[in-house]
Amino acid sequence: MKIFNTYTTTLLIAFFLSACSSTKKVVEQKQELTAVDVLQSLQLTNRYFMNKWTDTGKPIYTNRWRPSNIWTRAVYYEGLMALYQIDKNNEYYNYAVDWGNKHDWGMRNGLETRNADDQACGQTYLDLYEIEAKPERIQKIKANIDYIIKSGKVDDWTWIDAIQMAMPIYAKLGVMTKDQTYFDCMYKMYHHSKTQEGGGLYNKADKLWWRDKDFVPPYKEPNGEDCYWSRGNGWVVAALVRVLSLIPENEAHRAEYMSDYKAMMEALVPIQRPDGFWNVSLHDPTNFGGRETSGTALFVYGMAWGINNGFLDAKIYRPVVEKAWKAMVTEAVHPSGFLGYLQGTGKEPKDGQPVSFSSQPDFEDYGLGCFLLGGTEVYKMLSR
Structure with a gap:
């Protein structure tokens, strides 16, 4: 009897382990990323936003009114144009064109603004011009950049966010006009931010960027490390990706841009959180540590693009990309399409806090733009 019981028990254990193994395989299969799933997440989050903001020209109110062609909304439209590449929905195109029309294809603060936050809208204006070459779409942003170049002043990008907001415009105009002047000025401005502003905002040792001169050492995080803000570094990643996607193979400074891009990618891998996100403070998880969507999405954008190309x-x-994307979709995307764990505007870890699943940032448009940029490249990666 004992033999029978032992044998029966052994069989039951074997059956149980086999069943568990089969169940695990089914779960793993369900968790496997597919391009269809990624596209559905992009459509869901974008639909939420378009339904909420039906009037593309409506000013944005937080603590005051701001026109809706500022940088926050411009980043959303960058993401929307990326989504349009893989999902040719005319609603997306018409929504972007309507935005340009509502703002007369211009910039906040006019043709002589030097503020990259004002110029960011020009990235989408130029994308739309390439689709349909209507002169009003290019006229004002080109006039503004020509004004900047003519001034000879190259120290406008005093904070690293500005690199993403403005740099790709120079790259695109250089390609469109076949005029080296845009590439040359673009590099001078990038070089100033990288090596001269505040003593240089790029740290070659850590392969990451300080947000602006206020965070260059001796400034330290609570744990004694340098302050590398997640989204700020994400902006530089996005700028390099967009520029490298545009400029010719023989452009004089392409090798440097590529070297900086690869160095940043390498630096980000070991500091990814176990759950797939990155902390707002890349080298100090104790300083407002936790999930954060915008920086994570921008890093996904950079890495997936690098894989695809x-x-x-x-x-x-x-594996890093897939882990991060799964984390965002599982932990940050609401059933409605609203994005959680999104840090509000600011320039350092303490700004826009607290960040949680249900917290509402002061602006939610740029976070979605980052998510759409990252997701579009993940879709391409999975479709290869």
Whole structure:
């Protein structure tokens, strides 16, 4: 009897382990990323926003009124144009065109603004011009950048966010006009931010950027590390990706941009959180540590783009990308399409806090733009 019981028990255990193994495989299969799932997440989050903001020209109110062609909304439209690449929905195109029309294809503060936050809208204006070459779409942003170049002043990008807001415009105008002047000025402004502003905002040792001169050492985080703000570094990643996607292979400074891009990608891998996100403070998880969507989405954008274009080793970076994307979709995306864990505007970890699943940032448009940019590249990665 004992033998029978032992044998029966052994069989039951074997059956149980086999069943568990099969269940695990089913769960793993369900968790496997597919391009269809990614696209559905992009459509859901974008639909939420378009339904909420039916009037593309409506000013944005937080603590005061702001026109809706500022940088926050401009980043959303960058993401929307990326989504349009993989999902040719005319609603997206018409929504973007309506936004340009409502603002007369201009910038906040006019043709002589030097503020990159004002110029960011020009990225989408130029994208739309390439689709349909209506002169009003290019006229004002080109006049503004020409004004900047003519001034000879190259120290406007005093904070690293500005690199993303403005740099791709120079790259696109250089390609469109076949005029080296845009590439040359773009590099001078990038070089100033990188090596001269505040003594240089890029730290070669850590391969990351200080947000502006206020955070260059001796400034330290509570744990004694340098302050590398997640979204700020994400902006630089996005700028480099967008510029490298545009400029010719033989452009004089392409190798430097590529080197900086790859160095940043390498630096980000070991500091990814176990849950897939990145902290708002990249080297101090104790300073407002926790999930944060915008920086994470921008890093996903950079890594997935690098995989798709053969610049990064998929064996190393694809698991990082997939882990981060799954984390955002699982933990940050509401059933309505609202994005949680999104840090509000600011320039350092303490700004826009607290950040939680249900917290409402002061602006939610740029976070969605980052998510759409990242998701579009993940979709391409999975579709290859």
